[in-house]
Amino acid sequence: MGILQSGPLGPFRKKTGPLVGRKHRGLNVITSLHHTSKKKPTVKQTEAQYKFGLLNNFLKIIKIQVNPGFAFYAKGQSAVNAAFTYNFDHAFVLDEATGEYQINYPKMVYSRGRVVTPEAPEVSVATGQLTFSWQPQNQSAYCQYTDMASFLVYNPVRKTRISLTRAVNRYALGFTMEMPSQYAGEVVHCYMSFSSADGKLQGNSVYVAELRVL
Numbered sequence: 001m002g003i004l005q006s007g008p009l010g011p012f013r014k015k016t017g018p019l020v021g022r023k024h025r026g027l028n029v030i031t032s033l034h035h036t037s038k039k040k041p042t043v044k045q046t047e048a049q050y051k052f053g054l055l056n057n058f059l060k061i062i063k064i065q066v067n068p069g070f071a072f073y074a075k076g077q078s079a080v081n082a083a084f085t086y087n088f089d090h091a092f093v094l095d096e097a098t099g100e101y102q103i104n105y106p107k108m109v110y111s112r113g114r115v116v117t118p119e120a121p122e123v124s125v126a127t128g129q130l131t132f133s134w135q136p137q138n139q140s141a142y143c144q145y146t147d148m149a150s151f152l153v154y155n156p157v158r159k160t161r162i163s164l165t166r167a168v169n170r171y172a173l174g175f176t177m178e179m180p181s182q183y184a185g186e187v188v189h190c191y192m193s194f195s196s197a198d199g200k201l202q203g204n205s206v207y208v209a210e211l212r213v214l
Contacts, residue, residue: 069111115203
């Protein structure tokens with residue numbers, strides 16, 4: 001039964017006939033009643049569904065970085081959805097060995113903005129540690145010594161991430177992250193980005209390296 005909330009011309013919620021009324025992000029939305037299709041999905045449909053789930057799951061795992069990184073672009077949607085739209089066209093690579101699509105990790109971006117990216121970023125590995133480093137840069141409106149660095153290390157086998165937000169300033173030129181002991185011997189993907197000192201401005205995230213944890 002549909003319930004009128006503001007008289008006969010106002011929005012309604014729940015189901016009435018073939019229509020469903022609900023509130024979504026502060027807006028009153030009316031949609032048609034969902035009907036499950038009995039047709040078998042095509043190869044392209046199955047592929048699209050697989051890609052959708054693959055990218056969506058990845059972005060949800062790293063949303064602690066995506067939420068501030070795509071906040072400016074999340075107009076009427078979540079930051080994860082904004083990141084999904086931006087990344088989708090370059091997010092996948094076909095694994096020839098398995099014939100399945102995988103996330104194209106070097107192409108993924110968890111943050112966008114004007115703050116200048118790190119110069120020549122690198123990652124070195126030691127037992128139980130990863131050390132990020134970058135080169136000094138001249139200061140400008142969007143490149144300040146006080147800009148704060150964020151780091152992301154993603155483990156595709158465990159589907160887990162180690163991340164630190166606004167961990168150290170640009171002037172430090174380096175930062176060491178401790179890795180869990182269970183990561184030893186496993187391959188991880190490493191990213192970093194800068195944001196302004198007050199956190200109001202973000203910069204593009206960059207893929208730094210793929211390496212094996214010791």
